[in-house]
């Protein structure tokens with residue numbers, strides 16, 4: 001079997017690493033000229049730990065990560081509750097720089113198996129093979145794995161939300177930032193987590209209808225302003241921000257015939273549950289299990305229930321995290337009395353855990 005993988009993001013690289021192990025003939029085509037040099041970081045939730053273990057990467061990833069077993073929830077700067085983020089094996093969330101995650105997965109893939117500066121221009125499939133146009137040349141394979149991210153989705157499958165996200169890495173090492181935190185404000189929430197070398201990663205997510213700042217005018221000063229100057233030490237020692245409008249997909253689009261889409265190309269989620277990268281890794285593991293199945297799309301339909309639940313839970317979190325008065329008071333009381341239990345998520349593998 002010959003496989004073409006489109007895109008060398010988290011998902012495409014993980015597929016390559018599995019196929020390398022299986023000794024299946026494959027090649028990855030990536031339009032940029034290198035593995036992403038992203039200056040952001042990522043949370044690897046405990047439900048995707050099994051993928052790192054299957055790829056024998058867990059020890060390497062752990063060396064580059066900080067692990068936490070619970071999330072502190074604050075309303076503004078008042079502590080409300082602690083939510084467990086462990087799975088039933090007591091494994092927590094790992095926090096890692098994206099470039100470290102990508103280069104660790106890529107270390108399993110021989111360099112001649114990734115072709116950079118290679119743009120996939122068109123894909124057409126019959127029941128038996130697929131033709132892929134790359135840099136004006138046509139290549140044929142038995143399977144095309146589309147891990148091209150959300151930009152590859154048809155506009156009708158994407159929804160632009162009113163959310164803007166800002167990512168950064170800061171040099172602050174204040175003790176509060178040595179933990180995993182979610183600070184809830186009206187119309188925005190700020191997630192912070194520790195990284196190795198005493199750095200702190202943050203993601204500030206805000207509702208652009210409530211905090212009306214044009215995306216190209218968001219500076220660290222603006223973040224101080226909208227968080228009421230409560231995080232000056234965090235923002236003032238941060239590297240330049242990355243800012244982005246957030247999209248979500250309407251449904252899961254697994255492809256057809258000899259094309260299988262996975263990762264963000266199949267299901268773009270908003271960041272309010274921090275599961276997009278984790279689910280891309282899990283898709284890669286699931287593809288590895290089912291790659292020889294003629295009805296590969298039917299296999300992936302089994303993932304729909306979990307992904308649909310994640311999509312609606314992320315949307316609900318967006319609403320819950322950013323409530324204003326008087327509803328935020330009720331939310332805080334609810335959180336204090338009823339500690340949310342996410343074992344349905346952190347113990348899930350490919351499907352929803354009932």
Ligand SMILES: Cc1cc2nc3c(=O)[nH]c(=O)nc-3n(C[C@H](O)[C@H](O)[C@H](O)COP(=O)(O)OP(=O)(O)OC[C@H]3O[C@@H](n4cnc5c(N)ncnc54)[C@H](O)[C@@H]3O)c2cc1C
Pocket residue numbers: 006007008009010011012029030031032036041042043044045118119120121147148149150151152165166167203244246262263264265271274275276277278279280
């Ligand atoms: C604010 C925010 C915070 C997040 N935080 C987390 C988190 O903490 N934990 C988590 O699990 N997830 C998180 N996510 C989600 C996560 O970043 C994504 O789900 C994940 O990066 C998707 O990986 P992917 O490989 O599927 O797609 P991508 O990372 O988009 O990779 C696609 C690749 O395909 C390449 N490509 C695209 N088009 C072409 C083409 N035509 N030809 C060739 N190559 C092409 C691109 O250059 C890219 O390298 C977050 C997302 C956001 C927006």
